[in-house]
Amino acid sequence: VLAALRNAVDDRADDLYDLAARLVRERSLLGAEEGAQRIVDERLRRLGFAVERVEPDADEALRHPHGGYPLLPYDGRTCVAGRIEGSGGSRSLHLTGHVDVVPVEAEERWKHDPWGGELAGGRLWGRGAGDMKAGIAAYLAGVEAFLEVVGAPRGDLLFTSVIEEESGGNGMRAVLRAGYDADATLIGEPTDLRLHANGVGVIWARLAARSEGAHAAVADAAVSPVEQLFGAARALRALEERLNEGTPGGHPYNLNLGEIKGGVWPSSVPAEVVLRVRLGFGPEFEPEDAQALLREAVERGAPGVEVSFEGFRAHAYEHDLANPLGALVASCHAELHGAPPETKVSTATTDARYVEGPCLCYGPRAGNIHGTDEWVDLQSVRDTALAVALVVSRWDRSA
Numbered sequence: 470v471l472a473a474l475r476n477a478v479d480d481r482a483d484d485l486y487d488l489a490a491r492l493v494r495e496r497s498l499l500g501a502e503e504g505a506q507r508i509v510d511e512r513l514r515r516l517g518f519a520v521e522r523v524e525p526d527a528d529e530a531l532r533h534p535h536g537g538y539p540l541l542p543y544d545g546r547t548c549v550a551g552r553i554e555g556s557g558g559s560r561s562l563h564l565t566g567h568v569d570v571v572p573v574e575a576e577e578r579w580k581h582d583p584w585g586g587e588l589a590g591g592r593l594w595g596r597g598a599g600d601m602k603a604g605i606a607a608y609l610a611g612v613e614a615f616l617e618v619v620g621a622p623r624g625d626l627l628f629t630s631v632i633e634e635e636s637g638g639n640g641m642r643a644v645l646r647a648g649y650d651a652d653a654t655l656i657g658e659p660t661d662l663r664l665h666a667n668g669v670g671v672i673w674a675r676l677a678a679r680s681e682g683a684h685a686a687v688a689d690a691a692v693s694p695v696e697q698l699f700g701a702a703r704a705l706r707a708l709e710e711r712l713n714e715g716t717p718g719g720h721p722y723n724l725n726l727g728e729i730k731g732g733v734w735p736s737s738v739p740a741e742v743v744l745r746v747r748l749g750f751g752p753e754f755e756p757e758d759a760q761a762l763l764r765e766a767v768e769r770g771a772p773g774v775e776v777s778f779e780g781f782r783a784h785a786y787e788h789d790l791a792n793p794l795g796a797l798v799a800s801c802h803a804e805l806h807g808a809p810p811e812t813k814v815s816t817a818t819t820d821a822r823y824v825e826g827p828c829l830c831y832g833p834r835a836g837n838i839h840g841t842d843e844w845v846d847l848q849s850v851r852d853t854a855l856a857v858a859l860v861v862s863r864w865d866r867s868a
């Protein structure tokens with residue numbers, strides 16, 4: 470079976486790279502996910518999946534302590550959810566990934582068009598190439614190879630392509646709530662063919678400082694919105710240090726000052742400056758505890774600054790590697806690469822936090838994700854497809 474799966478993946482390598490490149494060419498930023506979703510939808514139907522669309526429920530997400538705060542209305546922005554019903558007698562498996570990508574910054578400094586889907590130097594380049602359109606393409610190719618070589622699954626085979634992984638996780642919550650949960654879940658995030666089982670807690674906050682505006686000649690530095698936000702940032706750095714004190718493995722909980730906007734003129738005091746931040750934290754806190762710590766730190770360090778929360782309310786999570794899924798992925802990887810996969814302690818979060826039961830991330834090798842000239846290594850994309858084909862066949866046939 471392995472030799473046949475390998476041939477099936479090799480035979481469609483060009484199609485796999487082309488599929489990943491076409492996904493990169495769809496600018497699936499927040500709110501514009503449909504072009505990429507249509508490609509996945511069409512491919513799943515061609516493979517014989519029954520496909521439906523699942524729209525997240527904003528009110529439900531807001532009520533849930535781990536739901537994301539939607540940044541945009543859903544209004545037809547949906548996840549693609551496909552299922553092949555098994556003939557019976559085996560375990561179900563859910564393969565999944567996200568099509569949304571983070572914005573491109575300093576496009577003029579990219580050497581490769583961020584939306585070009587360029588294949589060069591053994592890599593696919595562009596925003597989302599690594600995080601995580603190549604992972605979706607590899608998982609689809611793996612399923613196709615499995616169906617061709619092994620045939621119809623005995624257990625239910627589920628495949629979803631979700632939105633909003635990068636801004637709160639409501640896409641994954643929606644497909645799980647719609648019944649797309651299985652005996653095991655595999656997510657094609659770019660892990661460099663390693664196994665990731667954990668994620669840190671993550672919250673986003675929006676800090677706003679305001680003034681009535683004034684001529685620079687009479688400006689009081691103490692009420693400058695920029696100075697107030699400097700004060701807030703210093704307070705949050707101190708909180709970050711506290712959160713990381715005594716943690717094993719260095720500095721898992723990062724504060725990121727991600728976006729700053731405000732002011733219109735060097736000789737005018739800004740009427741408003743806004744700073745958007747991301748804070749990581751550990752399993753000893755619920756997201757609402759982390760929000761309280763953040764609010765308290767800003768109130769003490771920069772009393773005039775207004776704090777509101779948006780996007781992520783992600784709790785820290787840790788899945789078990791020592792279960793049938795972890796053991797199977799590890800043994801398949803070892804068979805293909807001569808040694809078991811490394812595991813990595815992650816300092817980010819993924820949609821895996823919402824999955825109950827065995828769930829791991831395993832996918833290709835990528836670089837510069839969320840940065841300039843993002844890329845994914847094509848050989849690792851092909852390796853991912855073969856590993857997934859093997860995992861699906863063994864999961865389905867060995868129960």
Ligand SMILES: [Zn+2]
Nearest residue numbers: 600601634658
């Ligand atoms: Zn991702």
